[in-house]
Amino acid sequence: MKLNRGRLIFGLLIIAAGLALWMALSWPRPSLPGAPAEVDPIRSPVAVQVGAPVGVPPAASLPDRSPLRERASWERFQERYGKALKGEFSREGRLLSVRGAPGGSAPPGYSADDPGQVIQRTKAVLGDAAELLGLESRSPVEVTASKVNGSSAQVYFQQTFDGLPVLPYGKVVVDLGPAGELVGIDSDYIPALTASTLGGLAVEEAVRRARSALPPELRERKIEGGQRILWVPEPGAAQPAFEFLIAGRQLVVDARDGRILFLKDRREH
């Protein structure tokens, strides 16, 4: 086969670019700060995720499929919180969940009955997991609730953007055992979110427009709420909206034009 010189140079350039990229990704990075109380680790800047092509089988657990950087980060996390912890990762290598078992010694002075300490502890965990989870300082997570009973504690976080909750995703839950040991993380965080928080309608106008588009059986029912939110119809892009409840149904209305974005019966029988 006759070798085309131009093609050969082009091919060598491609190989060189690939090598450079590999080196960049696998270069050791400084570890995250160890989450002293005065630092808010939830707002640590982290890498943006890269999308994977369709049809790529989902990544299961490390280390076989993830780039070296994610693997090192996960190993550091396990060193700190428990080598027996099992992680579930997205196709892109983002941490989706962590599972462990109760048992372990408490950090000095930790009390599982103290909500303040619990929240501090979970923030520390999230700070150390921020890169793995894909948390971004421009879209921080905020505490919405905590459940503490001395045997375990759960702290519920909600992703926000410009101060608005990002729904229906964006939930992160950290689960601690009786000694403050990490037993679980669940994350539905949306990285690389693009969002417009500008919405032209007043809530009353949004209600008026939405009401006319409701199914007949709901049109005369009382519409409650009207909180401003960011609604994510699919991961990536969020749009400004209002959230209402109408006879137990969750109703989400586009804040720009009053279009119904989502209507779901949330009643349980």
Add this chain to the structure above:
Amino acid sequence: MNSKVVGVWFLAVAGIAGCAKLETREAATAQCAPESLRTVTGSEGSANVLFPDPVAASGDPALSPGSLRLDLFDSAAPLRNLGGRGVLEGQYVEVRNGLSCGGWFGAYDEKNLFTYPYADARFQEAASYYVGDGYRSRLDELQYLAPAEPVRIIAHCDRRDNASFQFARDSAGQTYPKVCLSDSSTNEGAYYSDDAVVTIHELQHATTIDLYTGGTRAEQLTQFFYDEAGALNEGISDFMALAYTALSLSDAFDPRQFSRWALDKFLPNYRATRGAHRCPEYDSAFGARCSGFPGLSSDTNTVSYVYPDGIGWPYADNYSGSDKLRQAFLNYRSKEEIHGNGILLTGALFDLYEALKAGHGGDALVAQGLTMKAVLEALRHLPRPNASNRSPVTLRGFAATLLAWDRVPTVGFSEADHEAALRVFTERGLIGGRQLEPGWAQIGDGAVETPGLKVEDLPQTLKAWLGMPEAIPQTIETGRNNKADPGEVIALWFDLKNISEVTAGGVLLKVVSLEPELVTFLGNDINVGYVSPSETQVMYSKINGTAAALALSSGRYPIATSNTYFKTVPEYRNAPVTPVWVKVASSAPHGKQVLLRVEALPANGEASVVEFPLTIN
């Protein structure tokens, strides 16, 4: 006195009594509490109640909702934890009236004497307070009260045959939990508030959601229209109601029967009662304490509530003849309804309660507390949805979680208690057992028009299902051939075939379109398991293994079923419970085959990947 006079006298008295009842109820329904309330009394009061339900209170299994004798059976009960404003408002619950008072307080008494006759509509309000306060007090006593704030109960909420839990928003925009107890629309004078297990079932939803989601938004444990999270949710609510009321039940009544009043007697010609036994009422050995457990055979009318083969079978015996199992299969068209599919878990938890009772010297109160705490602690640790799994909770996962946390200090199981739980869950198939191995799934026959698949494209059906007519672009021209035509929106099901002996339970389908520019999944407003335009998820309740298929399809009363999804749940196509919603591009070439990759992950085994070709018509 001659018989005619007696007869006339009796009719006169009955007529007058009936009119008096009607007049009293009409007068009472006009009574609502003052709009402005102030502290007028203390925290204790009294009510008349029929606890836990009119049948148990009367001792008469034949008592019916229309009976004029109900007043004979009520008894005085103390009310506690009241706020002191003369209404049914307290530390744990508050009860209002929906139909008569627009959601405001109905009953009002400056001495907290809420002792109404049954004919008075406020009877149900007071009874609901008694039940709700008692139940939530118990949770607080166990140190597992959730949510912390009072739950609002609306008695006489509306007219329909159901009860529900929901979130609502107050004028300050704060979300609060609310239980709606309806008045029966099919049975005049029948009230869901009269059945304590119904009230507690709904109150438990408030607790379950609070523990799982944090309780600050209108979110749920149930994710899809059918999933095991939903079955778990319902099964736990049934169990907690049974566990609470069991201690007040005389030995004449079955503590494992969920609802001997509302579900058993309100619906005309149909019993919807559920139960926590090891087999359903129509099992041939039900009367012998389900002696056929564990078993599955249409020939002997044997079915056991063992996972996963026990999923999808109703409880009540609404059937006659010698082939009851076959009749149940043919006539019970809700095989993927979450309340029915919670029965197995309710039974397992009740088995646990009884095992603990036996292990603690017959102390029912201790056993109740231990079991309730174990359930509530486990709820806190269940996995939440993420992009990889939109419905990660399974019945088996719950059992494993309960076992992982039952010995923590706030639950307090001993090793013996833990062993009892392990034994019970193993017997019910929720722990251990044979697992499905990779490669268990293949493509089944599907529909004639679309081998391996079923397509529903009839526009009027899809519009009715979605309630969004604008989402369905096709006309009847192309929309009645049950095929995927270019430009159509279709509902799609996959006929997975299970070649293993073992039945697949709680099968999560992760469906990926390998050509998303041609076949796309509709968004999260339509596909409940939506991940992206090229991926969505859904759950099938079970797919028979070859052993179950044989046990059901052979013998004297063979059932027309087999080891495919379409034959395991033949009603799949009648309702929009388990389809995925797909948009076929207008530019999709006729005759083109688009591969849909389905990763089928059962709750009891390994995932199996199958690629289904969807042919564009």
